[in-house]
Amino acid sequence: MADRRKVAAVTPASENNQENERQFMDKNNVTGMIKDLLTKIIANRPDDPISFIANYFETMTLDDQSNDLVNRAVQVLNLTHHSRPVFESNMRSAFSILSRYKITKKLHGVNGTVHSLLMQALCKKLPSAVTIRLFKRLECGEYEAVTYDVFRSSVFTCCVLNDYIAMCGNLFDMLDLQKTGKADKNLCEAALEQLRTALASTRTDVKR
Structure with missing residues (x-):
């Protein structure tokens, strides 16, 4: 009998605490923020x-x-x-x-x-x-x-330019075989020729 009274006395308080917690979450839009975060994570991966x-x-x-x-x-x-x-x-x-x-x-x-x-x-x-x-x-x-x-145009321009500069830096590092900060001239000319060929091929494909 005493145990039943004890349970009865504790249960309402627990429910009140849970209700207060829910109110706190709703008041501060915590649930909404978490949902928004999860949505952005899924969308952006x-x-x-x-x-x-x-x-x-x-x-x-x-x-x-x-x-x-x-x-x-x-x-x-x-x-x-x-x-x-x-x-x-x-x-x-x-x-x-x-x-x-x-x-x-x-x-x-x-x-x-x-x-x-x-x-x-x-x-x-x-x-x-x-x-x-x-x-x-x-x-x-x-x-x-x-x-x-x-x-929008400005943002895209900056983003594409950042990518281009990064790619140029990576290419230079690959051509700098001795890691002296200077790429071999012959290798640079060969790489540029390959790029010209690739661009010409791309333009031909686009025209088709």
């Missing part, structure tokens, strides 16, 4: 899921200052390679994040200033000689409103 999860939660702790918005947008763009279909969705998310940039007290959006900050962040690993010429082509006026199409 990252090579390193742990780093992906860490970056996801890091983006949620940033403020709405311009640099933080840019950092958050860059992290979203880096979730997956630009060749994957889900990258389009990530770009829209990044643009939405940058749209919170405060231009005036009542006006928010993506202007030339925040656009330039994003381009600099995306191309920070590129040689300065390359980025200077690139930014001249992609540059928008400081107070110019940047549309999604302009944003």
Whole structure:
């Protein structure tokens, strides 16, 4: 009899605790965040899921200052390679994040200033000689409103250029057989000839 009273006394408290836990989860949208995270993991299929999860939660702790918005947008763009279909969705998310940039007290959006900050962040690993010429082509006026199409074109340009520079670096390392920082001239000319042949063949196939 005493045992039954003890169980009866404990059960309501346990139910209240469970209810409070559910309320806590709902109030802080924990369940929604976890569902969103799992959806993004499945869509992006990252090579390193742990780093992906860490970056996801890091983006949620940033403020709405311009640099933080840019950092958050860059992290979203880096979730997956630009060749994957889900990258389009990530770009829209990044643009939405940058749209919170405060231009005036009542006006928010993506202007030339925040656009330039994003381009600099995306191309920070590129040689300065390359980025200077690139930014001249992609540059928008400081107070110019940047549309999604302009944003999308700029992001793709930066991503493709990053890939190109990385591939060039890898090719140079392969041709630098002695690891002296200088590639053999004959090997370079042979490699360039192979690239020209491949490009010519590709153009012929396209025309067909």
